[in-house]
């Protein structure tokens with residue numbers, strides 16, 4: 001939140017933070033005036049916030065039924081919480097997504113055996129309710145997966161939904177995150193996956209191991225990051241036609257703030273696999289970008305606030 005508080009202050013837009021992690025909500029009470037921007041994270045449960053999802057669902061339902069203006073509201077929360085919802089909505093908007101099966105309350109090993117036989121190549125596992133690389137691991141084949149599963153090393157998804165997904169090989173060991181605010185493309189960020197692995201969190205708070213003070217070597221990384229070395233950069237000149245599809249996808253799904261992740265393959269396929277509706281901006285990249293994410297969010301919600309004020 002601190003980068004957002006600073007951006008809102010700089011833009012002169014009032015900001016009040018509500019931490020939703022359990023509480024009492026009087027459904028008969030009208031909400032305070034304002035614009036309500038949700039930054040609920042799908043991985044909150046991994047930071048000890050077990051009630052956050054249920055609490056946020058309740059608050060957003062109450063706000064929207066009361067006619068309050070939300071940004072990334074109730075329907076967007078469901079998308080944030082489900083990669084199944086993201087991938088199917090992306091595909092419906094004509095966007096290329098990795099081949100994926102969801103395994104819910106069924107034999108994971110048997111599903112993986114069938115998936116690999118059909119796919120004929122490496123795959124990744126992940127949690128449908130993800131964020132911060134939850135459950136993401138790469139397997140070159142069924143045997144390797146079956147051994148890992150049997151060893152108990154795979155942590156179960158919070159909501160019980162596993163994904164098995166085609167592994168997409170990047171042409172240059174990177175992924176791209178395209179940032180949108182108010183439906184408009186701001187800039188693209190490039191993340192070095194050789195050093196960054198599967199835990200793509202651009203916020204400064206995620207970069208250093210709190211115990212050792214050293215950069216973390218996340219699962220999936222192949223090269224150790226040196227102190228001071230950054231894995232994030234501005235992806236200049238990313239003006240692929242997929243951006244227009246993203247804009248349509250966001251409009252169709254009522255998503256107003258998002259970072260959308262893709263991998264470009266050696267043969268030029270741009271494959272999209274993740275939609276982050278509570279994006280964390282990397283401070284250095286954001287400062288180098290033509291427009292700042294937090295500043296644009298402050299301006300955008302500020303305009304909505306003015307409109308809500310003049311309508312009242």
Ligand SMILES: Nc1ncnc2c1ncn2[C@@H]1O[C@H](COP(=O)(O)OP(=O)(O)O)[C@@H](O)[C@H]1O
Nearest residue numbers: 098130131132133134165166167168198200274
């Ligand atoms: N299908 C895939 N092929 C190759 N790498 C992947 C694939 N899916 C995810 N990854 C890698 O794992 C990271 C985390 O996966 P992602 O789906 O974005 O989950 P999260 O919501 O936890 O960020 C990605 O940023 C990327 O580096």
Ligand SMILES: [Mg+2]
Nearest residue numbers: 132200261274
């Ligand atoms: Mg991601």
